[in-house]
Amino acid sequence: MPEKTLLSRIKYQITTNSLTIATFAVIFIVWEAVVQIFNINRVVLPAPSEIAAVMLNLQKGYYVPWDKHISVTLFEILAGFSLAAIVGILLAMLIVYSLILERILLPLIVFIEVLPKIAVAPLLLIWVGYGMEPKIGIAFLIAFFPIVVSTANGLREVEQDLLDLMKVYGATKMQVFFKVRFPNAVPHIMSGLSIGMASAVIGAIVGEFVAANEGLGFLIVNAQYQLLTAMAFASLFYIAIIGLVLYGAVVAFGNLLKRF
């Protein structure tokens, strides 16, 4: 395989990125044109230019403290995700190492997974109040399942020959875990974490839909009441940006790990 030169790599990046950018540009231009030409009611469909103005607080009439709402939602996502990552990986280890714990825990985990989280949200509100806690809770509940399943699969998926080899060398259970099982599971764990991250974004927003007085989900509900469609779109775009950045961060972290 020929070594990629720096120049060809940069070229490749530019062409792939420019394709993505061009796609979005075309969508926004067509959207803007349709709204302008057909003079569409801005409550039904605001133009991208208006949405951008709201996102950057350049419109007249009202001001949205985006930094406050973004940081609230971001915190809920990250807290829920971190909790899910820690609990998910630990649960996976317990399931893989103990048949009894697997029999106890797996049905519970699947039971929680099949519950519609939006239906659980009111309960969480009763239990932990109306602050960030129930949103973190829902983000956690949605995110931890893919992490448990992927991690458990990764820890299990070790060739029998390799385990036999470790046994012959007299490896302890700890050595088998740290030298074989865990590194072997890393790609699985990373894919579980990336799905978990995307799920945590959904969880936080669902939580804010049910009851909140801050956050991007709250802004969308609020915009709906006031028929501020542009604000709803602006919130949606911020959520999308947050989701993309966080998902990209997990994937980038996984690629970094691959090198070691």
Add this chain to the structure above:
Amino acid sequence: MTSHIGAYESRVIPSYISLKNVSKIFKTKGGIVHALRDVNVEIEENEFVSIVGPSGCGKTTILKIIAGLVQPTTGEVYVRGDKVVNTIQNVGMVFQSPVLLRWRTVLRNVMLPIEIRKINTKTYLEKAKNLIELTGLKGFEDKYPHELSGGMQQRVSICRALITDPDILLMDEPFGALDALTRDQLNRELINIWQQQKKTVVFVTHSVNEAIYLSDKIYVMSPRPGTIIEQVNVDIPRPRNRGDPKFIKLAESILRLLGVEADA
């Protein structure tokens, strides 16, 4: 360590590795599988012994029983005079797939058994480099398994098996997945290594040619339930030539034992 002196230990143990009337029955969901039946094997120290037989005849199970990874249902196994009750010590294993750790470089894969035993890494680092050179992998120490060909990966796994300087080497169709050219080359290299550092080798294969090229003694097995149908001593001086009439004649007689379907 058990003592071999005294009334209880007065039995005669003639061989380095010895299987006496070993049978193995596996219980699976589909029912009972009779894998081995009355297998008797005697292997002397520093002998190169092959086990040939059709697929699924229990060749691999014999290796695992010798290693102590699988316990026989009936019969007894002795290695170096001791009855095998657990995994045996000081043994190298090579499988059909190289089973390397993909996140470790060649050198760190070779050093794995040393790391596990927590013995002095520094002295063995030199040994690892020598082995890597001996198997023609010099310059690839810092490469990852996916950057190597199948033959090179198998060489790494042979280095890993040799790093602890075991006196017993158990090899389970180690060259079965390689192309014919690489296979012949690795056969030659294996014989070189075996002649340089005397070891007792138990080599499982379904290639009769390979078995004759390598071995002092060949055990021929029947299909399941696997049992030894013949013990063949190979009295051809090394290095052996696959075109030698004696070689061909021996191959024909073993193939006849295995039946027409057996591959050469």
